Amino acid sequence: MIKIENISKAFNGEQILSGINVTYDQGKTNLIIGASGSGKSVLTKCTVGLIKPDTGKVFYDDREFTSLDNKSRQEIRTEIGMLFQGNALFDSLTIEENVMFPLQMHTDMKSDEILERVNFCLERVQLTGVNHKYPAEISGGMQKRVALARAISMKPKYLFCDEPNSGLDPQTSIVIDQLISEITKEYGMTTIIVTHDMNSVMEIGEKVIFIHKGQKWWEGNSDSILTTTNQELSDFVFASSVMKRLVNKSNLSI
Amino acid sequence: MSLLSHIGKFSILIAKTFSKPEKMKIFWRQLMFEIDSLGIGSLGIISIISFFMGAVITIQTSSNIDSAFIPAYTVGFTVRQSMILEFAPTIIALILAGKVGSNIASEIGTMRVSEQIDALEIMGINSASYLILPKITAAMIINPFLVIISMFIGMAGGYIIAWGTGIVTTAEYIYGLEYDFKVFGVYYAIVKTVFFAFIITAIPSYYGYYTKGGSLAVGAASTKAVVTSSIVILLVNYVLTQLLLI
């Protein structure tokens, strides 16, 4: 479980987040949705401590993260896996070395054990035969999957995915959603997914948080989204005609 | 940003850099890589420059000696003294500030803007120590060797010119090289080199590490890194010369 209390952040006088309170549940896929530029990535980075929030606290299972010193932060961070919006793969390392990297830095596993784990992770994201290529030599969608494989290589307790399926075809997208959802259950992870993809929201949105105007505007799950009376949320969700049709088909009224 | 806040931020980064590496095995691997890329990778340019420096000093000195009272071995003597005391340590440091400095600043800067440094931090890795420590250590280890090689190549350059043009006999040139040789000069050059090695790796690392923005910012960081480290080298050279020689 991760609890966020009263997180605010302004950049150059512009308030991006104001007083956000959220609890991300363990063993669930917690989704953050919101318009482009609404501050979803900033909120995620505040949660993991890459951006220092102006106010507020973050708790990782009762460990207050924001006030910890560097050493203890590093300890918690070995329990975090993160997929960055821009992948952030190490471009001087091969795919295999990228996924290996956290294992080499933090475990005493033997090299054949490490390799086995790496191949296991790469297979789970449906990537084989690219072990010795460099990130620049594979497609954007493949890079995304490598980044996910790297994020889960350490069996993290907390997994953050910033737009895991942007740039993926619909089929692979579903596979990745399913994978994230599966390992969340399997490892009992607290998973946070930032997404624009309404398909993901409907498929794996066990808990959904809608960020609007720097605030937590709405909270619920994939079912309650369809029946929401919240104007801004329904504007956001039903901007997609597929969603409109979906609602009409199931005879729900907005 | 004011000079003082740069110095403050730089000191904090260096403090963060000099902490025990997470995994010694990985540190060694990186160190060997950096020694190869920063050191061995610079041998070519250093050889060429040193050769021509030695050659030019030989021609300059001999063509400026008109007086019969100045012995011909002055040429070899001058080549040796200038190569050991200033040319090898300082000029090579300035050349490397350009070559190695821009390389380091753009490498680390690119990692910053593409969030690779954030990715390291998220994995619970001290990114400053992981990225910067091997570079600083490698340069401080390998640069003294580069400078000694530069000294030899410079003197050899002079020899070849002397032999090829006959402006001074090779015997007199060699006599000049050996004349009144004090090994302290070499120690002095090595001490300077170790300081310069720190400057040409630490300052570009600093500019790279705190890059903000995109590829344009990486370019700007790289330029600033080269300019700043060159100026700092000249300042430190002045201070060390005064401290060590007077």
Ligand SMILES: Nc1ncnc2c1ncn2[C@@H]1O[C@H](COP(=O)(O)OP(=O)(O)OP(=O)(O)O)[C@@H](O)[C@H]1O
């Ligand atoms: N380091 C920064 N410095 C200044 N402003 C920033 C910084 N990071 C983000 N912002 C601003 O914060 C706002 C929110 O950015 P953020 O990246 O969180 O959006 P987002 O919701 O993730 O959008 P998207 O869905 O497009 O990824 C933007 O207006 C952005 O300009």
Ligand SMILES: [Mg+2]
């Ligand atoms: Mg974002």
